[in-house]
Amino acid sequence: xxxxxxxxxxxxxxxxxxxxxxxxxxxxxxxxxxxxxxxxxxxxxxxxxxxxxxxxxxxxxxxxxxxxxxxxxxxxxxxxxxxxxxxxxxxxxxxxxxxxxxxxxxxxxxxxxxxxxxxxxxxxxxxxxxxxxxxxxxxxxxxxxxxxxxxxxxxxxxxxxxxxxxxxxxxxxxxxxxxxxxxxxxxxxxxxxxxxxxxxxxxxxxxxxxxxxxxxxxxxxxxxxxxxxxxxxxxxxxxxxxxxxxxxxxxxxxxxxxxxxxxxxxxxxxxxxxxxxxxxxxxxxxxxxxxxxxxxxxxxxxxxxxxxxxxxxxxxxxxxxxxxxxxxxxxxxxxxxxxxxxxxxxxxxxxxxxxxxxxxxxxxxxxxxxxxxxxxxxxxxxxxxxx
Numbered sequence: 254x255x256x257x258x259x260x261x262x263x264x265x266x267x268x269x270x271x272x273x274x275x276x277x278x279x280x281x282x283x284x285x286x287x288x289x290x291x292x293x294x295x296x297x298x299x300x301x302x303x304x305x306x307x308x309x310x311x312x313x314x315x316x317x318x319x320x321x322x323x324x325x326x327x328x329x330x331x332x333x334x335x336x337x338x339x340x341x342x343x344x345x346x347x348x349x350x351x352x353x354x355x356x357x358x359x360x361x362x363x364x365x366x367x368x369x370x371x372x373x374x375x376x377x378x379x380x381x382x383x384x385x386x387x388x389x390x391x392x393x394x395x396x397x398x399x400x401x402x403x404x405x406x407x408x409x410x411x412x413x414x415x416x417x418x419x420x421x422x423x424x425x426x427x428x429x430x431x432x433x434x435x436x437x438x439x440x441x442x443x444x445x446x447x448x449x450x451x452x453x454x455x456x457x458x459x460x461x462x463x464x465x466x467x468x469x470x471x472x473x474x475x476x477x478x479x480x481x482x483x484x485x486x487x488x489x490x491x492x493x494x495x496x497x498x499x500x501x502x503x504x505x506x507x508x509x510x511x512x513x514x515x516x517x518x519x520x521x522x523x524x525x526x527x528x529x530x531x532x533x534x535x536x537x538x539x540x541x542x543x544x545x546x547x548x549x550x551x552x553x554x555x556x557x558x559x560x561x562x563x564x565x566x567x568x569x570x571x572x573x574x575x576x577x578x579x580x581x582x583x584x585x586x587x588x589x590x591x592x593x594x595x596x597x598x599x600x601x602x603x604x605x606x607x608x609x610x611x612x613x614x615x616x617x618x619x620x621x622x623x624x625x626x627x628x629x630x631x632x633x634x635x636x637x638x639x640x
Contacts, residue, residue, distance in 0.1 A: 312556060313504050313559040313560045314559065316505065316556075317560060321564070324499060325496065325564035325567045326571075328492050328495060328496050329364075330568075330571075331488065332493065333357060335484075335489050335492075336405070338485050339485035340356050340398065341353055342472070342482055343397050343400045343401045343404070343478070343482065344397040345472075345477075346471040346473070346477070347393050347397050347400075349388050349393060349394065351397075359384065361569065361571045361574075361575050362376065362379075362380070362576050363376035363380040364572050365569040365570065365572025366379055366572070369569075377402060381394065381395040381398035381399065382395065393468075396465070397472070400468070400469055400472045403469075405486055405489060405490070406525065407486075408487065409490060409521055409522065409525075413518040414428075416515055420511065421515070422515030422516065422519070422543075423519075423542075423543050423546035423547055493517075494514060494517045494518075494521075496561060496564055496565065496568075497513065498513050498514075500561035501513050501557040504556035504560045506544075506557060508547075512547065516549075516554070520540045520543070522539075523536045523538070523539035523540070524536045533562050537555055537558040537562075540555065544557065
């Protein structure tokens with residue numbers, strides 16, 4: 254018999270035609286895009302191991318000792334706490350209450366999922382969706398996580414650009430050559446956008462964009478949040494750079510900190526590409542090339558990247574503890590309880606609107622303004638079922 258009729262709408266939603274399926278397996282463009290990053294990361298690692306051998310990889314692992322792991326956990330603690338504080342500040346700018354303790358725990362869990370799962374961003378996606386669901390305003394909760402990550406990337410771009418433009422590196426000449434046209438192009442694009450907005454009648458999309466930009470200004474650049482966001486971003490970036498320098502020295506590199514900083518910036522920029530397997534992939538390729546171009550040896554660069562990846566994973570291991578604890582709490586609560594989402598003690602001081610417990614139809618009608626609702630939302634804590 255043919256497939257059930259329910260399958261056709263599902264395949265149509267995914268953009269698949271019947272001709273694209275063969276046998277019991279379906280090859281979809283969406284599936285290809287989903288696994289493209291993992292495949293690209295695997296290819297990069299395979300080429301590096303083929304050219305440099307597995308000995309470099311294993312030698313880097315053998316050099317990691319107990320004190321190094323403790324140092325990684327300490328650096329990870331500092332960067333995670335300040336990252337969670339930045340998230341808390343951004344959420345406050347979007348009028349969402351987020352206690353620091355739960356924010357640290359949720360951030361650790363996201364870091365562990367980022368390190369353990371392909372793509373390197375699934376933990377942040379999980380954190381964004383769960384936080385949005387717990388606040389009762391999915392759009393605002395997701396935007397808080399997106400803006401928090403944007404703050405980190407902006408700090409890396411600004412500091413990294415300054416480092417690459419002023420310190421000796423394999424890309425110093427290229428960076429100085431590209432900086433003026435890139436700056437002019439950015440200014441020109443900004444001028445065009447401003448001109449179009451001034452001559453265009455207000456529209457629903459324009460109002461939504463202005464609301465989003467207003468939230469971004471309040472969450473990142475306001476007088477109340479701006480200094481804290483800048484300070485936390487600087488501390489987090491310093492921690493990542495320090496972790497890279499530690500990894501280089503553990504891997505046997507005798508280069509100075511000044512020589513390693515530009516290479517660390519290049520590695521961190523490469524890590525932003527969603528083409529990896531648990532973080533491994535472009536980082537190793539860029540670091541091997543950068544070390545070779547700087548005269549430090551491609552093998553040393555690969556070993557440094559491998560050690561950095563292991564130390565980053567170790568620094569995220571408290572997130573696994575958070576994951577297990579939340580899972581055990583969910584098992585103890587049981588699915589048949591009258592209230593499947595118990596509120597922990599830390600949330601007792603936060604008022605919860607009775608609107609969150611109205612019938613589903615009323616809640617659906619009240620969400621018509623999603624995702625640009627201007628009503629403030631009080632954050633509800635993560636529940637055991639959100640794990």
